[in-house]
C-alpha cells in the first residue's frame with residue numbers, strides 16, 4: 001500500500017543510499033539459497049526488458065535470473081525463492097507457483113524459501129499496492145522458462161541431439177524420438193553450466209497447457225504449519241540470550257519524554273533493566289517515536305514493569321489535536337473552493353443552471369489497521385553488524401532504514417522476513433524493527449520488541465480522516481450535467497515531510513480525479529488539510545472514502561430521480577470507452593495507461609455480472625434492502641451487491657454479499673476469493689465500527705473493546721465471489737485491496753433501500769437505532 | 771514452585787505466580803503456537819484448552835492452572851490430524867493464519883462439548899475469536915465439516 005508516484009523520493013531521503021547499493025552489486029556473493037544446490041550459481045546479471053507494467057520502474061526494478069530464484073538439488077528437489085512478504089494474500093505460494101508452472105516442475109517436489117531483504121539481488125520487494133502478481137506474473141514466468149531452457153539444453157547436450165527435440169515435462173526432460181528421459185536432479189549440475197538465455201528469446205508456455213495457473217487447486221504452502229502451530233511469525237522468533245522489551249511511547253505524536261522514574265518497574269519480578277529509547281522529531285517517516293523501554297526475561301514481566309513506570313511527557317505541538325473540532329474544520333473547508341485538480345467543462349456554471357442539485361457530504365474518520373499480530377521485531381546487533389527478524393512488508397526498505405538508523409553500511413544488515421500476521425499497510429513501516437535494532441545495540445544482546453494491542457491502536461500510522469463533498473447538478477430529464485467533488489484529508493506525505501497540505505498525486509488518483517462517469521462538466525478540488533498524527537497507507541487507502549462518497553452519491557441521485565440504483569449507475573458510467581481525465585501528472589497506480597486504461601466497458605461488465613449473479617432486483621422481505629456499488633482501484637474493477645436486514649430496533653444484519661471482480665489474468669482464483677471474502681468483512685468492520693478519535697492529541701481507543709472489528713456472529717451469512725475470465729491479453733491487476741472500497745457504499749445504499757435512512761457519516765454506530 | 775502439565779509434559783515455574791499463562795507458554799516454555807493478539811480476553815488468539823475447556827491464556831495466570839492439564843495447538847494431535855485441523859485444511863481457511871491456532875482450539879473445545887453444533891451455535895461459540903483477515907465464512911464451514919466427519 002505504498003505507492004507514492006516516485007517511491008524513491010519517500011523511501012530514502014539520501015540518494016547516496018541507492019548509489020552505495022548499486023556499487024556494491026559487483027561484490028555481492030552468496031545467494032539466499034544455501035546447501036547442496038547446483039543451479040544456484042553466484043553470478044548476477046540483469047537483463048533490461050520492457051514490461052507492460054510499471055514493475056521495472058519500481059526502486060530496484062525486476063531481476064530475472066533463474067540462478068537467483070531457483071535451485072535444483074541432485075535429488076530433484078526444486079527450491080524457489082519467495083521474495084515478497086506473506087501477509088495472508090497467498091503471494092508466498094502464488095509467485096513460486098508461477099515459476100514452477102513455467103519450468104515444468106512438479107509442485108509436490110518444490111520447496112519455497114523466503115528471501116531476505118536485498119533489492120539489488122531480488123528486485124523490488126515492497127509488498128504493497130496490490131502489485132505482486134501484477135508486477136511479477138511475467139518476470140516469474142520468464143525465470144521459470146529460463147530454468148526450463150537451461151535444463152533442456154543440458155539434456156540435449158548429454159544426448160547429442162538438438163535442443164529443439166527435447167522438452168521438459170513434469171520434472172523431467174524427455175527426448176520422445178528415442179524415449180529417453182532425465183530427471184531435473186540428474187541434469188542440475190550440467191544445467192548450472194549453461195548460460196542464462198536472453199529474455200527476448202524465451203519461449204513461454206501456451207496458457208492452455210497450464211497445470212497450476214488459473215486453476216485454484218493448490219493450497220498455500222504454509223497451510224499445514226498454520227494449522228499445527230508451527231508457522232513462524234515475527235513474534236515467534238527466539239534467539240539464545242534474547243531479552244524481551246516493551247516500550248512506553250509518547251502519548252501524543254511528536255511528544256517528548258521529560259522524566260521517568262524506573263524504581264517501581266525494576267522491582268517487578270523478571271524485569272532486568274529500564275532504558276530510554278531514542279525518538280526522532282515529527283514528522284520522521286518511519287523512525288521510532290522514542291520513549292522508555294522495559295527489558296525483562298519474558299514479555300509478561302516487561303508489560304507489568306511498564307505499567308509500573310512513572311512517566312512525564314511534553315506533548316508538543318500536536319497536543320491540541322481534537323477529532324470533533326478537526327472534523328468541523330474539514331467540513332468547512334469542503335464548502336469552499338480549493339485547489340482544482342481536475343477540470344472539464346464548467347462545473348460552476350452548469351451547477352448554477354441545473355434543474356436540481358443533489359449534495360452529499362461524507363465523513364470517514366481515522367482507522368487503525370489492527371492486524372491480528374501487533375507489530376513485533378527481533379534484532380541482534382553486534383558491533384557494526386545487525387540481523388533483524390521481523391514481519392515487514394518492505395524488507396528492502398527496512399534494511400536501508402536499519403542501516404541508516406544505526407549508522408552502519410547496508411551490506412552489514414540482514415533482514416529476515418517472517419510470516420506476517422496481517423499487514424494491511426501497517427507493516428510497510430518498519431519503526432518497530434528500528435526500535436529493536438536500537439535497543440539491541442545498546443544492550444549488546446538480542447532483543448524482541450513486542451507491541452501490545454494498546455500500543456498498536458495508539459501509535460499506528462492511521463488511515464487519514466476525510467470529508468468528501470459532492471454536488472451533482474441534474475437537468476430536467478434527470479441527467480447529471482455537473483459534478484463537483486471536493487476532497488479534504490491530510491496527506492500521507494505529511495508523515496515524510498513537514499508542511500504537506502495537499503494530497504499527493506497518488507492519493508488524488510485513488511477515486512477522485514480518475515472518477516469514470518460520463519459527465520460534461522467536472523470539477524475535482526482538494527482544499528488544504530494539515531496532519532496532527534502519523535498518517536499512512538491502510539488497505540486500499542484513499543479509495544475507501546472516495547468510493548464511499550461517489551457510490552453513495554449514485555444512490556442519492558437514483559433516489560432523487562426515482563430510478564433504479566443499478567440503472568442510474570450504468571447511465572453515469574455511460575458508453576463503453578477509455579476515460580482520459582484532463583489531469584496533469586495523472587497517477588495510475590504506477591502503471592502505464594496504454595496497458596491499464598480506465599476502461600468503462602470493464603467497469604460496466606462487473607456491474608452487469610454482479611447484477612445477474614447476485615440477482616439484482618430480487619424480491620426481499622420487509623426490512624431488507626439491496627445496495628450496489630462499483631469501483632476501479634489498483635487497476636482492477638470490482639462491483640458489490642449487499643443485502644441488509646434492519647429490524648425494528650435498528651439492528652443490522654447482512655444476509656448476503658455478492659462481488660464480481662475483474663483483475664485481468666490471474667494465478668490463483670481460490671486466493672482471490674479469500675481476499676474478497678475478507679474484504680467484505682473488513683468493509684463491514686469499518687462501516688459499522690471503524691473510528692479512531694483524538695482528544696488533547698491522544699488516541700482515545702486502546703483495544704478491541706473500543707476499537708471494534710467484526711466478529712463471526714455479525715459477519716455476512718454468505719459472500720459469493722465471481723471472477724471475470726480474463727481476455728487472452730488482459731494483464732494482471734490487483735486483488736488484495738480492491739475488494740474493500742465498494743463495500744461501505746453498497747452497504748449504505750442497501751440500508752437506504754431498507755429504511756429510507758441515508759448514512760453519510762461513518763461509522764454507522766448507533767445511527768439506525770435513533 | 772508451580773507445576774503444570776502442558777501437552778502431557780510436566781513443567782514447573784518458580785517465578786512470578788501472576789505471570790499470564792500466555793507468556794509462560796510462549797517465552798518460558800517455547801511453545802509459540804499460542805498467539806498474543808490483545809492481552810485482554812477480547813480476541814481469542816491465545817486460546818488453549820485447560821482440562822476440557824477453552825481458556826484465554828492471556829488473562830489466566832500460571833497460578834490459576836497449577837496442577838491442571840493444558841493443551842496447546844502443538845499438542846492437539848500428534849500429527850496435526852485432529853478433525854478440526856483436517857477440516858481447516860480441506861476448506862483452506864487461513865489467510866495470514868495468525869488467529870488460526872486460537873480458532874482451532876476454540877472449535878476443538880466446542881466439539882468436545884457439543885459434537886453436532888447448529889449454525890447458530892457455531893457462530894455464537896466462535897464469536898470470541900477475531901479474524902482480522904475475515905475468514906469467518908470458511909471457519910464456520912470448517913467447524914461444520916469437522917462435526918460431520920472429515
Ligand code: FES
Nearest residue numbers: 807808809814828
Ligand atoms: S490475546 Fe488473549 S484473548 Fe486476545
Ligand code: FES
Nearest residue numbers: 867869901902903
Ligand atoms: S487469518 Fe489472519 S487474522 Fe485470521
